[in-house]
Amino acid sequence: MRALSRVRTPLRLCLVGWGAINRRVAELLKERHGDDVVFAAVALADIADAIGVPDNVPVITDPSVLWELELDLVVEAAGRGAVAQWGEHALRHAGGLVVASASAFCDDDLFERLQRAAREYGSQLIVPPGALAGIDAIAAAAALPLEAVTHRIIKPPRAWAGTAAEQILTLDAVVSPTTFFSGSAREAASRFPQNANVSAVAALSGIGLDRTEVELVADPSAETNRHELAVNGEFGRLNIVIENRPLVSNPKSSEMAALSLVRLIENRFVPLVR
Structure with missing residues (x-):
């Protein structure tokens, strides 16, 4: 090695x-x-x-x-x-x-x-941050006790096609923002690994897979893959929103998922780590 x-x-x-x-x-x-x-x-x-x-x-x-x-x-x-x-x-x-x-x-x-x-x-x-922002801050904040972490994932209905979401609602019939899942990051990432995989990233950085709360939303007005993170703890309060362009070749993923890997790899050999 x-x-x-x-x-x-x-x-x-x-x-x-x-x-x-x-x-x-x-x-x-x-x-x-x-x-x-x-x-x-x-x-x-x-x-x-x-x-x-x-x-x-x-x-x-x-x-x-x-x-x-x-x-x-x-x-x-x-x-x-x-x-x-x-x-x-x-x-x-x-x-x-x-x-x-x-x-x-x-x-x-x-x-x-x-x-x-x-x-x-x-x-x-x-574990790379994937499509999320602020994972470094959540991980740093977790050095002190965290009270709550909530992760809301909002995507166009077409981005949920081919997933377990189709067993819960008719995606073509969604006319307004619809929350079709609320539960733990463990359950979200297990049931929707293509779309909610990133909820495990937020969970592992903070208070774990079972205490991190996740909501999944299909929104016909959405043009991006949107993530909203809310964190409370002894450090204070953190609220983060990121709107990612879908990856052209796979709308279930975000361009940022690839970009975060590029940055992580670069930081293994470039002189200045950012």
């Missing part, structure tokens, strides 16, 4: 998944940093999913080969199953594992197993 005790380039990455988010991440990193970032591999569950992977980037389907790649960082954006499949091997053979599919941590056994692996192998389990 290559330790990241010093700033070094090129940074060697393995991307787990080649969906809309990781494709956008690869595009932006290549555009912004050129040869300072090396894509050592794209990791997939099925070689048939390798459509569009650059010819010079190896595609792997077996986690046991990660040890051969001398990786600095493994970046997952492939869904909960990929975290379980690749997680422990990534932590063993890279300086860090970035988990975009934070809803995977609703599985307490998996979460504990990955934390244990990170400690054992001297690696880091890293």
Whole structure:
């Protein structure tokens, strides 16, 4: 494993998944940093999913080969199953594992197993802020007791298509903002992993999956994916609103989800960390 005790380039990455988010991440990193970032591999569950992977980037389907790649960082954006499949091997053979599919941590056994692996192998389990703003402030505020964290997610009805929301309401018939789910972040991220995955990020930064309250809203007037965070605690009070453009190739995700990964990766090797 290559330790990241010093700033070094090129940074060697393995991307787990080649969906809309990781494709956008690869595009932006290549555009912004050129040869300072090396894509050592794209990791997939099925070689048939390798459509569009650059010819010079190896595609792997077996986690046991990660040890051969001398990786600095493994970046997952492939869904909960990929975290379980690749997680422990990534932590063993890279300086860090970035988990975009934070809803995977609703599985307490998996979460504990990955934390244990990170400690054992001297690696880091890293949760990016995804589509949210202010996660650093929530994490800092959690050094003192927090009283309440509420996360409201508002998206156009079409963004909820293909999810469990269709079992609750008729999306095409929604004519005004409609809250169709209220519950814990654990339940939201488990039932709506494509859309409410990010609720697990807010929860892990603050008071946990079971105490963080989440509301999911379908709003036909919405043109963006909107997140409203309200936090109260001994530190004071925090209210954050962010309106994200949907990712062009996947309206269930936000452009910011990819941009946050780019920033996180850049901060592993640029001279100035922001």
